[in-house]
Amino acid sequence: xxxEYNEKALLQGLARSDKKAVETIYKENYNLIQTLVVKNxxxxxxxxxxxxxxxxxxxxxxxxxxxxxxxxxxxFVYSVSRRLWLKKLMQQNRMSLAEGHEEVVSVDGEMxxxxxxxxxxxTMEKAMGGLGExxxxxxxxxxxxxxxxxxxxxxxxYTNAENAKNQKYKCLNRLKKLFFSHHNGS
Amino acid sequence: MDNNQxxxxxxxxxxxxxxxxxxxxxxxxxxxxxxxDQLVVEHTFFLQQFSRFDETRKLKSILNETHIHLAEKGxxxxxxxxxxxxxxxxxNRYKRTAAIAASxxxxxxLTMSALxxxxxxxxxxxxxxxxxxxxxxxxETKSNQLENKSNQLEKKVNIINDQTKVxxxxxxxxxxxxxxxxxxxxKGYVVTNAHVIEGARHVAIQGSNNTDMSAQIVYxxxxxxxxxxxxxxxxxxxxxxxxxAIRRSTADIAEPIYTLxxxxxxxxxxxxxxxxxxGFNGDTLSCQITVAANRGNSGSPILNSKGxxxxxxxxxxxxxxxxxxxxxxxxILNALTExxxxxxxxxxxxxxxxxxxxxxxxxxxxxxxxxxxxxxxD
Numbered sequence: 385x386x387x388e389y390n391e392k393a394l395l396q397g398l399a400r401s402d403k404k405a406v407e408t409i410y411k412e413n414y415n416l417i418q419t420l421v422v423k424n425x426x427x428x429x430x431x432x433x434x435x436x437x438x439x440x441x442x443x444x445x446x447x448x449x450x451x452x453x454x455x456x457x458x459x460f461v462y463s464v465s466r467r468l469w470l471k472k473l474m475q476q477n478r479m480s481l482a483e484g485h486e487e488v489v490s491v492d493g494e495m496x497x498x499x500x501x502x503x504x505x506x507t508m509e510k511a512m513g514g515l516g517e518x519x520x521x522x523x524x525x526x527x528x529x530x531x532x533x534x535x536x537x538x539x540x541x542y543t544n545a546e547n548a549k550n551q552k553y554k555c556l557n558r559l560k561k562l563f564f565s566h567h568n569g570s
Numbered sequence: 571m572d573n574n575q576x577x578x579x580x581x582x583x584x585x586x587x588x589x590x591x592x593x594x595x596x597x598x599x600x601x602x603x604x605x606x607d608q609l610v611v612e613h614t615f616f617l618q619q620f621s622r623f624d625e626t627r628k629l630k631s632i633l634n635e636t637h638i639h640l641a642e643k644g645x646x647x648x649x650x651x652x653x654x655x656x657x658x659x660x661x662n663r664y665k666r667t668a669a670i671a672a673s674x675x676x677x678x679x680l681t682m683s684a685l686x687x688x689x690x691x692x693x694x695x696x697x698x699x700x701x702x703x704x705x706x707x708x709x710e711t712k713s714n715q716l717e718n719k720s721n722q723l724e725k726k727v728n729i730i731n732d733q734t735k736v737x738x739x740x741x742x743x744x745x746x747x748x749x750x751x752x753x754x755x756x757k758g759y760v761v762t763n764a765h766v767i768e769g770a771r772h773v774a775i776q777g778s779n780n781t782d783m784s785a786q787i788v789y790x791x792x793x794x795x796x797x798x799x800x801x802x803x804x805x806x807x808x809x810x811x812x813x814x815a816i817r818r819s820t821a822d823i824a825e826p827i828y829t830l831x832x833x834x835x836x837x838x839x840x841x842x843x844x845x846x847x848x849g850f851n852g853d854t855l856s857c858q859i860t861v862a863a864n865r866g867n868s869g870s871p872i873l874n875s876k877g878x879x880x881x882x883x884x885x886x887x888x889x890x891x892x893x894x895x896x897x898x899x900x901x902i903l904n905a906l907t908e909x910x911x912x913x914x915x916x917x918x919x920x921x922x923x924x925x926x927x928x929x930x931x932x933x934x935x936x937x938x939x940x941x942x943x944x945x946x947x948d
Contacts, residue, residue: 401625401628401629401632403632403636406629406632406633406636407636407639407640410633410636410637410640410646411640411645411646414637414640414646414647415646415647418646418647428647429927432637436630436633436634436637439629439633440626440629440630443626443629447625501622501626504619504622504623505622505623505626508619508620508622508623509623512623524624527617527620527621527624528620528621528624549574549578550574553573553574553577553578556577557573557577560612560616563616563619564612564616
């Protein structure tokens with residue numbers, strides 16, 4: 385019972401991007417994934433990439449608010465990593481996978497969702513990349529760091545908050561245009 | 571209402587910042603005006619995308635940080651394969667490539683020797699030699715002209731030489747002079763320049779916590795300007811691993827580099843690029859970099875973006891703007907291998923892979939600064 389409670393707490397921590405929770409999950413599961421990848425023609429560098437991507441999948445799952453995995457974190461991370469590494473191997477025309485006796489669950493839905501999220505992330509990354517400064521910093525200051533318009537005006541050097549706000553909407557419209565042109569194109 | 575005002579209203583509506591009256595009015599507007607309705611849907615989606623983007627980015631950086639942190643503390647398996655496992659792994663991975671490469675090499679060798687044998691019977695060697703000699707004569711006249719110029723240059727160089735020597739002694743506070751050094755083995759071996767510890771009676775290492783630790787000189791190579799110290803102080807706590815690697819091959823021109831050193835009592839960061847593969851006066855032991863450097867920077871590690879040490883900062887040319895010289899990292903490796911031959915230093919391990927790859931510069935610097943020390947000399 386206690387283990388179950390801990391797992392739930394860890395997942396809730398992960399949903400908040402809590403460092404302590406991330407570290408605990410990392411510490412307890414990384415070696416397993418490294419063994420899997422290295423045993424199957426991968427490097428420790430590959431293992432790091434695969435494990436971190438699996439952590440992203442877990443993050444996406446708990447972010448939606450459901451902390452009820454129908455299995456242990458270890459099994460979930462292993463199943464996702466296994467899928468991700470198989471996909472990578474298939475791209476290199478190698479199909480086989482040598483494994484130990486680790487339990488595996490189906491993660492089809494999660495993988496589909498993850499691919500979509502990945503796509504969305506790249507789209508936003510591209511749009512932000514095409515935006516340029518000072519628009520990028522201005523939008524991050526307002527929407528991410530949630531700083532007030534007055535603060536932003538003084539740190540960016542606008543004469544007043546009203547001007548900064550106009551500039552912010554100009555930037556926002558440009559970003560939206562870039563984002564939706566990539567988004568609908570892909 | 572212009573577009574910005576509409577957008578502002580939409581944002582306030584989504585964020586729930588409208589008062590009840592406004593809200594009722596806006597909802598009616600939404601019902602009657604499909605364009606505004608569409609804008610609300612679209613903007614909600616966009617804001618969600620934007621915040622997800624940020625969350626993903628943040629988590630990615632936390633994951634990278636965690637990886638470095640855990641690897642350093644030894645809580646996850648060492649990021650590199652060692653010994654036999656590595657050989658087996660490399661064999662499995664590259665056996666097919668190696669077989670193909672070997673057969674191509676074989677075929678090429680046979681073809682080449684056949685071609686050479688066939689062609690060589692038609693060539694008159696004597697003529698070729700003559701042509702070459704003429705070339706040399708032409709070159710000789712050119713080289714005479716060059717010699718005159720180089721005589722003039724030599725004078726200038728002598729002046730510069732004197733000036734670079736002036737750079738070498740580096741003042742510090744309690745100790746007479748000092749420089750920078752960095753850890754190359756977890757047991758407390760620190761690399762610095764030989765000129766930093768020249769004529770030293772006592773050497774001390776000062777870490778980021780500002781305490782002095784006594785150290786002992788274990789290796790000096792005047793010609794390559796490399797010295798290795800060992801921290802003998804009891805207060806030294808050896809870390810589980812060193813985050814950076816030492817690169818064996820030469821770095822490329824224009825490769826971005828950065829350095830950390832102690833030109834003053836606090837650690838100072840500087841960034842630049844590799845500007846020439848050779849150092850002062852064509853010196854092949856060193857390379858030229860462009861980075862801000864001051865007295866006390868001697869012995870600072872030069873790192874590339876992957877977190878590999880590519881050299882040790884050693885000197886600066888006073889007569890040229892921004893010309894700083896660094897000793898190639900392979901001489902650090904040579905020095906360490908030399909030292910390993912001595913049975914009492916056999917246990918030295920050379921850091922071979924960097925755990926900093928992929929993390930951003932601020933994170934790299936944060937990690938590395940714990941391994942860069944001020945070297946004080948009495």
